[in-house]
Amino acid sequence: MxxxxxxxxxxxxxxxxxxxxxxxxxxxxxxxxxxxxxxxxxxxxxxxxxxxxxxxxxxxxxxxxxxxxxxxxxxxxxxxxxxxxxxxxxxxxxxxxxxxxxxxxxxxxxxxxxxxxxxxxxxxxxxxxxxxxxxxxxxxxxxxxxxxxxxxxxxxxxxxxxxxxxxxxxxxxxxxxxxxxxxxxxxxxxxxxxxxxxxxxxxxxxDNHLRVHYREYWFELTQKEKLTYEQDKNKLLSTAICGGYLTVSQQFQYYYTLCYQKVKAMRRILADIDRRGEKVVIYIKYSSEIIFLEETGLLDGYQYVIMTGTSNKNRASLLFEVDYNIMICTYKVKIPRLNLHECTNLIYFTQTFDYKDKLDILSKFSGKKGRKLRIYDFWVNTGLENLIWDNLKRKQKLLNNVCEIMSYHKVATYENLSG
Structure with a gap:
């Protein structure tokens, strides 16, 4: 060493x-x-x-x-x-x-x-x-x-x-x-x-030194949602100019991301978290999903803050730390001075294409060694969502391989150098 x-x-x-x-x-x-x-x-x-x-x-x-x-x-x-x-x-x-x-x-x-x-x-x-x-x-x-x-x-x-x-x-x-x-x-x-x-x-x-309790949820679209999704997808593909692969894929994802089964599961999970008196951060991809979640009545009875690119981030951070137990946050948003050490729950309501997003999120939760974090990972059983899942898992496996190789090489850690 x-x-x-x-x-x-x-x-x-x-x-x-x-x-x-x-x-x-x-x-x-x-x-x-x-x-x-x-x-x-x-x-x-x-x-x-x-x-x-x-x-x-x-x-x-x-x-x-x-x-x-x-x-x-x-x-x-x-x-x-x-x-x-x-x-x-x-x-x-x-x-x-x-x-x-x-x-x-x-x-x-x-x-x-x-x-x-x-x-x-x-x-x-x-x-x-x-x-x-x-x-x-x-x-x-x-x-x-x-x-x-x-x-x-x-x-x-x-x-x-x-x-x-x-x-x-x-x-x-x-x-x-x-x-x-x-x-x-x-x-x-x-x-x-x-x-x-x-x-x-x-x-x-x-290593973020977290004890992660990870649970993956897979949801099916209802028959009505499947029909609407197929119609919207076919309409987009039939246009003369539909954009690049990523643009089209993200549009597909938006069509199905707000499905009944996800909302039903979210309602149950939020009730469990509220019963335990714990805090939760909910990650979404599109800020318009917030309107949908509010219209469904899913957030009725809860005090929550919104953290997007246009939010008053300092005010939202303070409210979440002191008074509120729910934060709804978009991916990639930079959160100033937020202390997530007391937050023990994380929900990925909508998926991201970028593995770095999830790594950055986990780094915000790292703190006291061995602290517990519950992760609820929501997926919808569509072809695109399966592609995203495969892509993220492949990158996760690569990073795990690299970590294993580096442990074999016995590279110095901060504790080795400061002890």
Whole structure:
């Protein structure tokens, strides 16, 4: 097991590395320990993070608290601004040209797309940074190609191959059950990839330390709902222009997501949770579903808050923490200062295509080791929902494989390094 000095020496020698730790505080503490050990070797710190994170007061407070006296030497840049704002990009470029910069990219999983402007711009100037450190709660959310793109910023010589060559070597083509040609990795390929990047992984702890009681529910459409769904689906497919695959799929999902059996089950589950006096967060995909849930009378008699992109998030967070026991939330919404440590129930009322959404949600619940969380996962037995289920389970299996491989390599955890 790598110790404190080994981690410091490895990073000092390689001048680049990756920290995969779920907990923000632990991740930032370790980051600034590395930064402070190299004091005198750099002039300023460039901290690059998602805009939503930089707008959260508790995020900025946590970074500054962990930084201590180093806080006055930090320049903050949002990933979105570097991608789409030439002035901000040039500001970072000029800073790196004039000074020795310690570059930190938080939520580095966002640079997993080789074609994005963010990825291209960061990789084009990677050589200008004195030190490069990537931080992320999770190493991947779609495939092992996520690791390839991140490591291209850390050190392109790790793989020393183009994206096409990487896919050919580690993600061969196969025919899915639906006769679709896809790329996916095999366990032996995953082992090889992690062996190559292992020297740059400084710390690893992506466990949320929850005792999850998981229950999956599958619902059938009524005959009337099936007929309506088929009519709406056929009408959409018959239009001259129906959009891309994801757009069409999401429209299909909207047609069937509000079904009678789901509402019936939700009514029973909410009653059980209310009887126990516990809190619950309900995740939905479309904000219009809130209107439907209200019209069905499902929420009658309950006090609840709504957390969407247009909500007063601070007010909703405070009400949920203090007074209300139900929060209805859309996927991807950033929740400021929310303490979910007292919430013990989670309902996925509508499914998401993005596995990262569910990983991010679970990270919000992580806290005291061993705390219990009940998850109610709602599915509707349609062809599309089965495709989503297969896709998410495949990604979950991949992440589990990666975790198992990393445990074999005995990568240092935060506790090993701070104990």
């Amino acid at each position: 790598a110790g404190k000095n080994n981690i410091d020496n490895d990073f000092r020698k390689l001048r680049a590395g990756v920290i995969f730790i779920n907990d923000n505080r632990k991740r930032f503490r370790l980051t600034f320990r590395l930064i402070n050990r190299l004091r005198g070797k750099w002039d300023y710190v460039a901290w690059i993070a998602p805009t939503a994170s930089l707008r959260m007061r508790h995020y900025m407070r946590l970074v500054n608290d962990c930084a201590g006296r180093t806080a006055i030497k930090i320049f903050f840049f949002s990933q979105e601004n570097i991608s789409g704002n030439d002035w901000q990009y040039l500001k970072l470029f000029n800073l790196a040209s004039k000074y020795k910069i310690f570059c930190v990219i938080d939520e580095s999983i966002n640079i997993k797309n080789t074609g994005s402007a963010l990825t291209k711009r960061l990789q084009a100037m990677r050589h200008k940074f004195e030190y490069r450190l990537l931080l992320s709660k999770n190493p991947l959310t779609t495939s092992i190609k996520d690791l390839y793109v991140q490591m291209m910023f850390v050190n392109p010589m790790v793989f020393n191959m183009t994206e096409t060559q990487f896919l050919h070597n580690f993600m061969p083509l196969f025919i899915s059950e639906n006769d679709m040609v896809k790329r996916w990795s095999e366990p032996k390929s995953e082992v090889k990839v992690l062996e190559l990047i292992r020297p740059y992984i400084l710390a690893w702890d992506i």
